[in-house]
Amino acid sequence: MPFRIGPLELVIILLIVIAIFGAGKLASVGGSVGKAVKDFRTAVKDPERPAPQPDSTVPPVEPPPAPKDDTPSGPVA
Numbered sequence: 507m508p509f510r511i512g513p514l515e516l517v518i519i520l521l522i523v524i525a526i527f528g529a530g531k532l533a534s535v536g537g538s539v540g541k542a543v544k545d546f547r548t549a550v551k552d553p554e555r556p557a558p559q560p561d562s563t564v565p566p567v568e569p570p571p572a573p574k575d576d577t578p579s580g581p582v583a
Contacts, residue, residue: 511519527535 524532
């Protein structure tokens with residue numbers, strides 16, 4: 507390996523990551539990175555298989571209703 511990272515360096519990197527993301531977000535960041543690595547490995551092994559669609563729990567956004575025209579359409583008296 508070109509990188510020689512010892513235990514002390516790993517602890518320092520871990521402390522920096524915890525300082526940046528916080529302990530609560532660290533699990534979700536790790537899960538996201540793991541899922542990305544898994545998807546990448548799957549795509550490299552089988553390039554003809556379609557890419558997985560992202561899990562979307564957010565409903566699609568509907569456009570706002572058109573504004574009503576409150577001006578009278580007839581002649582003004």
